Amino acid sequence: MENSFKRRKTRPVRVADLIIGGSARLAVQSMTNTDTHDIDATYKQTLALAEAGCDIVRITAPDVESVKTFSELKRRGIKVPLVADIHFDYKIALAALEAGVDKIRINPGNIGSREKVAAVVSACRERGVPIRIGVNSGSLEKSILAKYGSPTPEALAESALYHAGLLEELDFHDIVISVKASNVPSMIAANRILAAKTDYPLHLGVTEAGARDRALVKSSIGIGTLLAEGIGDTLRVSLTDDPIKEISAAREILRALELCENSGMDIVSCPTCGRTKIDLIPLLERLERRLSAEGLDKLNIKLAVMGCAVNGPGEAREADIGIAGGVGEALLFKKGEIIRKIKEDRLIDELVEEIKKFKI
Ligand code: SF4
Numbered sequence: 122m123e124n125s126f127k128r129r130k131t132r133p134v135r136v137a138d139l140i141i142g143g144s145a146r147l148a149v150q151s152m153t154n155t156d157t158h159d160i161d162a163t164y165k166q167t168l169a170l171a172e173a174g175c176d177i178v179r180i181t182a183p184d185v186e187s188v189k190t191f192s193e194l195k196r197r198g199i200k201v202p203l204v205a206d207i208h209f210d211y212k213i214a215l216a217a218l219e220a221g222v223d224k225i226r227i228n229p230g231n232i233g234s235r236e237k238v239a240a241v242v243s244a245c246r247e248r249g250v251p252i253r254i255g256v257n258s259g260s261l262e263k264s265i266l267a268k269y270g271s272p273t274p275e276a277l278a279e280s281a282l283y284h285a286g287l288l289e290e291l292d293f294h295d296i297v298i299s300v301k302a303s304n305v306p307s308m309i310a311a312n313r314i315l316a317a318k319t320d321y322p323l324h325l326g327v328t329e330a331g332a333r334d335r336a337l338v339k340s341s342i343g344i345g346t347l348l349a350e351g352i353g354d355t356l357r358v359s360l361t362d363d364p365i366k367e368i369s370a371a372r373e374i375l376r377a378l379e380l381c382e383n384s385g386m387d388i389v390s391c392p393t394c395g396r397t398k399i400d401l402i403p404l405l406e407r408l409e410r411r412l413s414a415e416g417l418d419k420l421n422i423k424l425a426v427m428g429c430a431v432n433g434p435g436e437a438r439e440a441d442i443g444i445a446g447g448v449g450e451a452l453l454f455k456k457g458e459i460i461r462k463i464k465e466d467r468l469i470d471e472l473v474e475e476i477k478k479f480k481i
Contacts (some may be wrong), residue, residue, distance in 0.1 A: 135221040137202040142322030148176040148355040171201035179204040191220040249293035258302035258403040274310030299324035322354035397428035399446025
């Protein structure tokens with residue numbers, strides 16, 4: 122979908138069949154929260170994430186034993202690219218690469234000797250696997266922290282560039298960078314600094330954002346501000362919740378900025394007011410559940426659910442289909458034109474039938 126945001130030019134990085142950066146669409150990521158050693162649970166959640174529209178799934182690899190899960194997930198037919206999240210131990214990275222992961226997240230500055238970094242780089246190069254550098258405000262290097270006094274945006278950016286530099290010394294450039302902070306202004310500022318200094322694709326996220334409304338607002342502002350400036354190639358909305366919810370939240374951010382193709386149904390609904398003639402709030406809830414149950418929410422159309430016929434059709438003129446509430450009935454309209462009246466008790470059934478016609 123075309124919009125007015127001019128995307129920053131970045132180096133395309135391949136992750137299995139998916140490209141991050143360049144002119145590729147923005148990739149949505151999430152992370153499993155199962156015990157990686159529990160293959161069945163991790164398989165189930167990875168599959169659910171992929172089915173929900175997650176483009177890349179990150180799985181923590183806390184020890185060498187846990188990497189079995191990656192090969193087993195591949196063996197069971199998981200197609201979504203898998204990222205092994207590794208801290209410090211290069212042996213886990215080598216084992217994960219051996220197990221067939223599509224990307225590893227490791228900070229080379231934390232691995233230890235140059236030989237160990239070289240071993241990881243060489244195994245990545247051999248398999249065409251990129252490395253994501255992930256800098257977090259909570260785990261900055263002591264020297265950088267000492268220099269800046271606190272995890273300032275400059276400190277976060279410097280840390281990311283330090284890790285990238287270690288890979289560049291080995292002529293390795295298949296790098297994706299993420300700098301995350303729970304503080305939204307810091308996260309925005311750090312990414313702006315990186316966007317000005319490097320052409321590596323950037324993975325956006327507000328870390329430890331919390332739960333529910335707070336997390337959604339923080340992520341929407343942090344990620345959304347940067348995307349609106351053309352910065353960012355991939356994103357994760359971190360929620361203290363079921364990771365499946367991260368996918369719909371990410372898609373809503375992309376949809377709000379018109380950065381998402383095939384984002385599914387866009388539902389506009391009025392906030393209700395003194396003019397509302399229909400019990401709109403529960404009606405919308407029931408309708409959304411029904412659309413989701415019948416898979417109609419995947420249709421790329423705009424649906425308007427409006428409370429009155431005064432402003433309803435006019436406000437929703439751009440919608441493909443919609444209803445505007447009246448007393449005991451509602452007007453059905455398409456492209457802002459009124460088509461017919463529907464009795465209130467038949468509303469959801471008939472609207473769903475009309476929506477199904479868009480499938481044909
Ligand atoms: Fe009120 Fe009608 Fe606007 Fe809904 S569409 S907020 S009912 S004026």
